[in-house]
Amino acid sequence: MTTHDPLLHARALVLSDLGAQGLIDAHTVSVVEDCVAQRRWWLSQWQQGAAFVNGLVAQDVQDALFDESRRWPLCVGCADPLEHSLSIEPELGPDPHWVCSASGAKVAALGGLRPLMTSD
Numbered sequence: 700m701t702t703h704d705p706l707l708h709a710r711a712l713v714l715s716d717l718g719a720q721g722l723i724d725a726h727t728v729s730v731v732e733d734c735v736a737q738r739r740w741w742l743s744q745w746q747q748g749a750a751f752v753n754g755l756v757a758q759d760v761q762d763a764l765f766d767e768s769r770r771w772p773l774c775v776g777c778a779d780p781l782e783h784s785l786s787i788e789p790e791l792g793p794d795p796h797w798v799c800s801a802s803g804a805k806v807a808a809l810g811g812l813r814p815l816m817t818s819d
């Protein structure tokens with residue numbers, strides 16, 4: 700492998716964080732594929748955008764799921780009983796990470812969400 704495909708990396712990071720919250724299924728994978736395909740076109744128009752695609756793909760997937768009334772990723776670190784999500788910061792920049800939308804606390808790097816505890 701001599702070529703590095705930034706979108707394959709973005710795809711892997713987003714799938715990892717979907718998986719951490721138990722959201723990998725045929726539908727969400729196809730949502731990710733659609734977002735990656737759109738960003739591939741975008742990147743072909745603006746190659747300097749390669750540094751930003753990880754965070755952008757994550758936000759695209761988040762928006763697509765939100766349109767289906769699915770919140771991802773959920774914040775599990777707060778005592779706040781109201782369900783709230785994490786968001787990507789910076790929105791357009793290198794080294795994107797998830798921050799709690801309520802407290803602003805940095806939770807994890809993109810691709811670094813820990814699996815949810817499963818309770819029974």
Ligand SMILES: [Zn+2]
Binds near residue numbers: 775776777
């Ligand atoms: Zn929170």
